[in-house]
Amino acid sequence: MTDSALGTRHIPTQGSEPELVQLLTPEGQRVEHPTYSLQISDDELRGLYRDLVLVRRVDAEATALQRQGELGIWASLLGQEAAQVGSGRAMAEDDYAFPTYREHGVAWCRGIDPLNLLGLFRGVNHGGWDPDEKNFHLYTIVIGAQTLHATGYAMGMQKDGAESAVIAYFGDGATSQGDVNEAFIYASVFNAPVVFFCQNNQWAISEPIEKQTRIPLYQRAMGFGFPGVRVDGNDVLAVLAVTRAALQKAREGSGPTLIEAYTYRMGAHTTSDDPTRYRLTHELESWKLKDPIERVKAYLVRTGKADQAYFDALEREADGLAAHVRRGCLEMPDPDPLSIFDHVYAERHPLLEEEREQFAAYLETFDAVDAHDAGDR
Amino acid sequence: MTDSALGTRHIPTQGSEPELVQLLTPEGQRVEHPTYSLQISDDELRGLYRDLVLVRRVDAEATALQRQGELGIWASLLGQEAAQVGSGRAMAEDDYAFPTYREHGVAWCRGIDPLNLLGLFRGVNHGGWDPDEKNFHLYTIVIGAQTLHATGYAMGMQKDGAESAVIAYFGDGATSQGDVNEAFIYASVFNAPVVFFCQNNQWAISEPIEKQTRIPLYQRAMGFGFPGVRVDGNDVLAVLAVTRAALQKAREGSGPTLIEAYTYRMGAHTTSDDPTRYRLTHELESWKLKDPIERVKAYLVRTGKADQAYFDALEREADGLAAHVRRGCLEMPDPDPLSIFDHVYAERHPLLEEEREQFAAYLETFDAVDAHDAGDR
């Protein structure tokens, strides 16, 4: 792939929407794209569909768990399944992903048990998995910070001579942070093998995209000297093709790419949010017609690549997964109070040891009181 | 002026240097530019030449004063006179400038007595002028921070309905700071009347421009949705024309522009720096041929717009100005020790009052000792 293939550098033109890479229309029609062709087996296609359905189901279950008080908060990926599954499945095993707090679909593709994602939202930990096990970093909540970590990690891969690449995930709002722009600069200057994957879901909590930029976001890359491309973020095939190409380019030493996955946050920002305060339902309705799952289903059905038995089986699988998530969440033990002091430092730290000791002794006074009370009864 | 006039959006092409707006060649030939024409009287032209000569002389005097131990450090503008005088003279009275630490030429154009600039470098203050008197903000040392102040100030002008604009000065190195990129975003999103004036002097201390960007800097603006233009920073006429146009555009409500003044830092970064450690003299030699003053002189001489008497008088004026700077510098009193506590807060602050009182009492014990010692003699 040549540089110009990914480098669709549009001059912003007021009014007209820029072109969007698309391989599967909202109606489920397979279309060709001059640059991003995709050969995909029926098995793979069904696999993508399965991913989409399962991550949506996990998300729904987590939202339900939050409503029932089992999670403190949940950041739903509803509507962004294709952006996440398409990019997640584009990665090779040795590639590395740096997510925000919403990349449940990417986590799934990397092989992270969805249960592990819940710990943070339940408040039992700040991230419950070993990042190096699946090359999937912990969720980062401070907007944009992870893009620099991703870039540094990619610089490290480059130094190692590894043939792999990094994906940095972030939202449309994040593009305003200094850190993200610095990441663009470091990546560009060091030609780091990193793909900047921006899910433009049109909103940063209550702020529409116009509060962050006055031109299409993918064009930001131009100013830093690397290609930017806008892809239909609700089209899993297009996202897969575009991300694959960008990752391959990165691995081959051609440097960073910015991918803007044009999508929509169908739900609230998080379960704490109330979008009725700031956005109109007709926008939501129009995006419903572009649902990332429906279009794949329509395609599968029309082409006969999947039959009812397949869909039924998948439904049962989804039920099972949801049950696993629910059960695991309810069973998740609260952490030990003294674990507050664990893992802060790798090496000994006398102040923390002292505080831990004092706190343990303090907690024991309650145990003593409890025991005493129990004895009284 | 239309948007596209300033919006020269080049697609970066490896190898070939992008076009540079130029109105006066290094050889002193007046050339026309399709977009940036400039009508200028002979008086104005001589005025610009005078500015260039005088600011260079002030700069030389300050460098000498530093060598003699009268200043702690000095940041020379040598080589950047045209970028500063051209842009400084493009400003209207109500416009406002936010400088770095090197904008001595802009200060001059704004009517700041050069002596006032020396206080900071001598260590008697952190900035010796009232910013609002000449609409010239204090020097900012933290790289890039002032670009956000400039943008906020411009947002304020906009709210006031003022027909004026702001110039934010910064260097090539500064373009890597998060703050500068955030300033681009705020300016673009709020369509603030601010001109970003980047003096690309090719170096950020020891780091060549390649450490900050892999494409020409003026193209950064594209990614933020506003025009960028590269001007010959050693051509005072071109800088004047381009900056005037950008300021006018800003005043008229067309938002920000990035101007890259392509120039060269002929001296060390500051008097503390040793550029022989990191750059080759042949680069310097090639830039000497593009001197910003020589070309105006050649033009004046060849066209007969100035005669020897004019140059002689200017020489004497420069001598006078240098003497004024030198005398003023030597006479600059050290600040009162107790002034450490002044101006930190606008309103009463008991801790500082306490510290001030204690320190005054402490200082008095020395006076007492001194008096006692004196009495002994």
Next chain:
Amino acid sequence: MATVTLAKAVTMGLRAAMEADPKVLVMGEDVGKLGGVFRVTDGLQKDFGEDRVIDTPLAESGIIGTAIGLALRGYRPVCEIQFDGFVYPAFDQIVSQLAKMRARALGKVSLPVVVRIPVGGGIGAVEHHSESNEAYFAHTAGLRVVACSNPVDAYFMTQQAIASDDPVILYEPKRRYWEKADLDESLTLEQAAPLHSARVLRSGTDATVIAYGPMVKTAMEAATAAAEEGKELEVIDLRSLSPLDTGTLEASARKTGRVVVVHEAPGFLGMGSELAARITETCFFSLEAPVLRVTGFDTPYPPSRLEEEYLPDLDRLLDAVDRSLAY
């Protein structure tokens, strides 16, 4: 007289300031239509327009940096930082610019910028949403740092902070946002206690408890509990973290001879350190016990299921009081 929550009292304070002075602006992330994630700016954009209630790009350095520029132009921006843990990207603009510019300019410019920060834990939130970072700013010369603990103070301190010609960091105890009190709006700013005064909330003789922000309520509860055991605690709401109202603090320390400071922030170099050092220095011969500190642990704020453990509570506070009394 109306019964209002602390959050609502801040809104009312903002509204009063905006009505009184057209130069007052509100800016931050989601402060417009949404009214902020805590609804503190609810309704303001509707009434004062997008020109005065500004949804900014998602960039905190930009919020403070442009607020500085606006202040230089004569405006009085009130910046909202969405959560305590998101102020750090603006740290340079706050400590190197906002705090220092007036001194840099030899007093020729003033920066009447208020930075509102919902602070502290106890709301079951995820990482970065429960931090207490007041020590960073209180250590920074050029800033004023205040913390309200109740609706009435919230109402007045908001207005006083905005009226100040100095930059003020205003901490709002987020887990007390929904606490209510009666607020008499007819009171004027002049009738309110000075911004930088501490307040003796409860007078006592056995020991002094100094608290601020969210911990004031805990301190008062501890005093009630202690009273049942016959111990009379004097409770001081610090209100101003920088500068300190040393007069009030020292008078109390001299009276009771025992001082316990409580805050959510980690203890090491927390406000308690300064209070202990200062009070010990000036009241050395009056103290019967060292000033004790009851604080968050010197660890990152834990996952929310452990925050009850992490946060000082009534028991830990009373335990410290007992230790103090045992000297």
Next chain:
Amino acid sequence: MATVTLAKAVTMGLRAAMEADPKVLVMGEDVGKLGGVFRVTDGLQKDFGEDRVIDTPLAESGIIGTAIGLALRGYRPVCEIQFDGFVYPAFDQIVSQLAKMRARALGKVSLPVVVRIPVGGGIGAVEHHSESNEAYFAHTAGLRVVACSNPVDAYFMTQQAIASDDPVILYEPKRRYWEKADLDESLTLEQAAPLHSARVLRSGTDATVIAYGPMVKTAMEAATAAAEEGKELEVIDLRSLSPLDTGTLEASARKTGRVVVVHEAPGFLGMGSELAARITETCFFSLEAPVLRVTGFDTPYPPSRLEEEYLPDLDRLLDAVDRSLAY
């Protein structure tokens, strides 16, 4: 055995660490050909290549943020912040990421990143080049903060900081960069004092002076001067600001009963506050006088013509010692 400056000793420490471990990187602004503005990285790029000695773009958040990523990949980056006052743009990356990531990951990642900061005043520099901001980082859980005061410590502490699996902020006293001492390079790291130990530099009985970084020299001079007047000061070089070597400090406080802390940073919530609070808490009955603090004033660092006034010196320190002895 060679006589080396403190700056050179850091260079030698960096070199030794880079030779011992190919994963050690040096990164920052102007660290390459220029060798840094203080020449501390002089010659390293020539010998270890541009791949290991990296001139970064002019963006401090980017320096720390990419260093974190490199550390996650298995590297051990040593980041140079050019001057103390330029660390703030990286504040978020340092306090929210570098400090907290290990706890966030339940110990599954380590971030062995060193942040070298030339610190403090006394070199006649312009604004932002003379600050002492150690309290910000010492208050931040998850970081380790150390300060060297002499060439031998500089050599070893640099290597120890790099060897630590925790993030370490390493302060280098810039006005002591040119101070010389004999350094025996044949000594191994194991023979050096532990990184987090304080050191009694001079034993005395009348009062303890605690200093660190640039102030250690001043403290020693004060002790010499005091001795001429018959007062025997014990001088402690703190070395580790977080965690504190409380054993050494408390032993001395108990012995002398009088403690004076001296540092350049503003006093309010400076290291002196924590030292005073802590020592008073644990040595209450041994203290004959309150712990006194001799510090920079609570103002922005002044223009350099006033820095001699601003910085604690021998006279102000001795004055405080006298006040302590007068209790």
